[in-house]
Every structure is written in C-alpha cells, then in structure tokens.
Amino acid sequence: MAVNGRTPLLAGNWKMNLDHLQAIAFVQKLAWSLADAKHDFDSAEVAVFPPYTDLRSVQTLVSADKLPIAFGAQDLSVHDSGAYTGEISGAFLAQLDCTYVIIGHSERRTLHGETDEVVAAKTKAALRHGLVPVVCVGETAEDLEKHGPSAVPVAQLRAALDGLAEGSEIVVAYEPVWAIGSGQAATPEQAEQVAAALRPVIAEILGADAAAATRILYGGSVKAANIAGFMREPNVDGALIGGASLDLDEFSSIVRFQKHVGV
Numbered sequence: 001m002a003v004n005g006r007t008p009l010l011a012g013n014w015k016m017n018l019d020h021l022q023a024i025a026f027v028q029k030l031a032w033s034l035a036d037a038k039h040d041f042d043s044a045e046v047a048v049f050p051p052y053t054d055l056r057s058v059q060t061l062v063s064a065d066k067l068p069i070a071f072g073a074q075d076l077s078v079h080d081s082g083a084y085t086g087e088i089s090g091a092f093l094a095q096l097d098c099t100y101v102i103i104g105h106s107e108r109r110t111l112h113g114e115t116d117e118v119v120a121a122k123t124k125a126a127l128r129h130g131l132v133p134v135v136c137v138g139e140t141a142e143d144l145e146k147h148g149p150s151a152v153p154v155a156q157l158r159a160a161l162d163g164l165a166e167g168s169e170i171v172v173a174y175e176p177v178w179a180i181g182s183g184q185a186a187t188p189e190q191a192e193q194v195a196a197a198l199r200p201v202i203a204e205i206l207g208a209d210a211a212a213a214t215r216i217l218y219g220g221s222v223k224a225a226n227i228a229g230f231m232r233e234p235n236v237d238g239a240l241i242g243g244a245s246l247d248l249d250e251f252s253s254i255v256r257f258q259k260h261v262g263v
Helices: 020-036 052-065 090-095 106-111 116-128 141-147 151-161 188-206 208-213 227-231 248-255 257-261
Strands: 009-013 045-049 070-073 100-103 132-137 171-174 215-219 238-241
Touching: 009 215, 009 248, 020 045, 020 052, 020 248, 045 100, 052 070, 090 116, 100 116, 116 132, 116 151, 132 151, 141 151, 151 188, 171 188, 188 208, 188 215, 188 227, 227 238, 227 257, 238 248, 248 257
Parallel strands: 009 045, 009 238, 045 070, 070 100, 100 132, 132 171, 171 215, 215 238
Antiparallel strands: none
C-alpha cells in the first residue's frame, strides 16, 4: 500500500481483443508470472477488463484457482433489464463476480456518442449493482489547446458524479485522448496536474474521506518504460493500460513497478 493509504491499481483494458480461450491462457500465465516474481498483491492490485464474451471463462478460472486478480467489464447498460437489444445489465456483470466496470472511455464517447449524461447514468447503474465504476475522463488535443489540461476532465468528472451519494466508491481514470494509442504519453507532471485538479471535485461531491480513498489512474500509452514516473506522483494511484496489457511480459513488468524502480 502506498504512503497515502491508497493501494495502486494496475488495470489492463483489453478492448476488443482475445477470445475466451486466449483469455483463459493469458490470465493463467499472468498469475504464474506474478507468482514466480513473488508479486505482493496487497501492495499493488491487478485487474483485467476482457470483452463480455470472455467474462464467464475468466470468472471460472479466477474462482477455481483462487487467483488474486480482479476483473471487470468494459461497459454496461444504463438499464437493469428489458427490451434493449445488445445491451448488458450491471446485474448480469455482478452475477459474474465482476468487481469493476469501465464507464465513459473516450472510445465510447467518440465512436458511440456517449454524452456526460449517459456516463452519469451508467455510473449510477454500476453502483446500483455493487460494481465499482472506473470513470474515464480526458481531453482531446483541441481541448488542451483551447482550455488547458484540466478544464475538460474536471467538467466531465463533475457531470459523472452528479447526484451520487456521499462516500460512493469509484475509481477515476484520466486518459488524455491525444495520448491513447499514440505512443506519446503525457508526462508524469501533466498527469499529476490533472489528477490534483480532479481530487477536489471528488471531495466536493462524495466527501473528503472518499476523495482521500479514491484512486486516480493515468491511461494513455502506458508501458514498463514509463510507469515508474507516473507512480512517483502523489495523486496518481495506478494506470489503465491498453495495448501493453495484451503483452504478458510487458504487463507483468508494469504491475511489478515497485520491484524494478524502488518507488
């Protein structure tokens, strides 16, 4: 656990990659790799976010082998049940023992037109079913030029948390859109600047205790070579990792950042 009391979270967002058989093999090998390296799961939590079709397979493996790896879904419906073709309810995800669900990823906002209002409704749906929402916020290159680094993420987070009960458990992922998949990550200082601006919003809406406990992750071209810099920042509590989370050795190395950088 970090000195601030927040356990770092290293989370792999697989996006639309790996079928259920590949998922089983990957999670098993990841567990073996981390066990061989004597990774302390109490000092850094590990989570994966497979496609929907993999979740039951991952649940079965994690449960049967008692693996210390959390998992979650990449999205959920605002609805609990009903005539919503193609939608997946938070109730179904809870039945699969998901801990987390990603809400408002920039690809959902950009490619599927998800608004701040939809993100807020999905956040409430996640909490309604006992899931921890990983609320994604982040600015485009145009936003950055027009409004500076933190204005858009702060506004997005404020909208997502509007109306939530004090003390609600969430995770926030700051993912500058211009960095995702580009190979060009934000600097640790840029990530810290935005994370430090987001925490007071959490305090304002969810309370000071929740703000102190909430983990804020950085996402956007995270890799083993740059994770250490982010993890040294006081308000950055982990990472939401995309492409690098599909490479077993790379992801394992990211998870073990404490071993090889002495943070």
